[in-house]
Amino acid sequence: MFSKLLQTLRCALPAACIVCQQASGRDYSLCEDCELALPKLGECCQRCGVELKGRLSYESLCSSCLLSAPTFDSCRAAFPYASPINKLVGSFKFSARFDIGYSLSRVLSKAFNTHYSGTGKPQLLLPVPLHTKRLRTRGFNQSNEICRVLSSHCGVTTAYSVLKKIRSTKAQTSMNSADARKSNLRGAFALSPAEALKDISHIALVDDVVNTMATSEAISRLISAQQDCQIDVWCLARASR
Ligand SMILES: [Zn+2]
Ligand SMILES: [Zn+2]
Numbered sequence: 515m516f517s518k519l520l521q522t523l524r525c526a527l528p529a530a531c532i533v534c535q536q537a538s539g540r541d542y543s544l545c546e547d548c549e550l551a552l553p554k555l556g557e558c559c560q561r562c563g564v565e566l567k568g569r570l571s572y573e574s575l576c577s578s579c580l581l582s583a584p585t586f587d588s589c590r591a592a593f594p595y596a597s598p599i600n601k602l603v604g605s606f607k608f609s610a611r612f613d614i615g616y617s618l619s620r621v622l623s624k625a626f627n628t629h630y631s632g633t634g635k636p637q638l639l640l641p642v643p644l645h646t647k648r649l650r651t652r653g654f655n656q657s658n659e660i661c662r663v664l665s666s667h668c669g670v671t672t673a674y675s676v677l678k679k680i681r682s683t684k685a686q687t688s689m690n691s692a693d694a695r696k697s698n699l700r701g702a703f704a705l706s707p708a709e710a711l712k713d714i715s716h717i718a719l720v721d722d723v724v725n726t727m728a729t730s731e732a733i734s735r736l737i738s739a740q741q742d743c744q745i746d747v748w749c750l751a752r753a754s755r
Contacts, residue, residue, distance in 0.1 A: 544617040563589030585734035586745040591752035592622035619663035636718035639672040645679040656722045676710040695728040716744040725753040
C-alpha cells in the first residue's frame with residue numbers, strides 16, 4: 515500500500531535528474547546535458563564488446579576473441595563501467611532506485627534501436643535470471659526491469675520465465691580465475707520448458723553489467739547446445755578487462 519502511494523507520488527512529481535538533481539524536463543530522470551556528459555564507450559571489440567583502448571586488435575576483434583571467440587555473437591552496452599555509471603548501477607541494484615534503472619535503460623533502448631536500424635531486431639529478449647534465494651533478498655531482478663523498458667521502447671517481447679537460475683552460486687567477482695568462474699556456473703542455468711526457444715533464431719540476452727562474460731557465456735552455451743541461434747548480449751555497462 516505504502517509503496518503504491520510512493521510510486522504514485524513519484525509519477526506525479528517532475529522527474530529530478532539522477533545526476534544533477536534538477537528537473538530533467540523529460541519523461542525520464544536524466545536531463546539532456548547530463549546524458550551527453552555521461553562517459554561513452556570508445557572503439558569496442560565487435561564480438562565481446564570490450565573497449566579496445568588502442569590495444570592490439572585485428573579487424574576490430576580483441577586479442578582474446580582472436581584466440582578464442584565467445585559462444586555469443588556480440589556484446590553491446592550503453593556505457594563503460596566507469597564513474598558515475600558504476601555508482602548509479604549500484605544504487606539501482608542495491609537501493610532499488612528504479613528511477614535510475616529506468617533512465618539508464620532508456621539510453622540503452624536508443625542504442626539498441628540505432629544498432630538494429632536497417633537490420634532485423636532480435637525476436638526475443640531474455641533477462642539474465644537470479645536464483646530465487648537472491649530474488650527474495652533483493653526483491654526484484656534488475657535485468658527484468660531493463661527488459662521492461664527495452665520491450666516498450668524497442669518493440670521486442672521479453673520472455674521473463676523461460677531462462678531460470680536453478681543453482682545458487684557464489685558471486686562471480688569472488689572467483690579469481692576464469693576456470694573457477696566457469697565451474698561456479700556449471701549447471702546453474704536451465705531453459706524451462708527445454709524447447710521454449712525452438713522457433714527462435716535471434717535472441718538478445720540482457721544483463722545489467724558484463725564483466726568477465728562468464729554468465730553470458732554459460733547461458734549462450736546452454737542455448738547453442740539446443741539450437742542454431744544468433745545471441746546478442748546487451749547490458750547497461752561493459753567493464754573492461
Ligand atoms: Zn542533469
Ligand atoms: Zn573481444
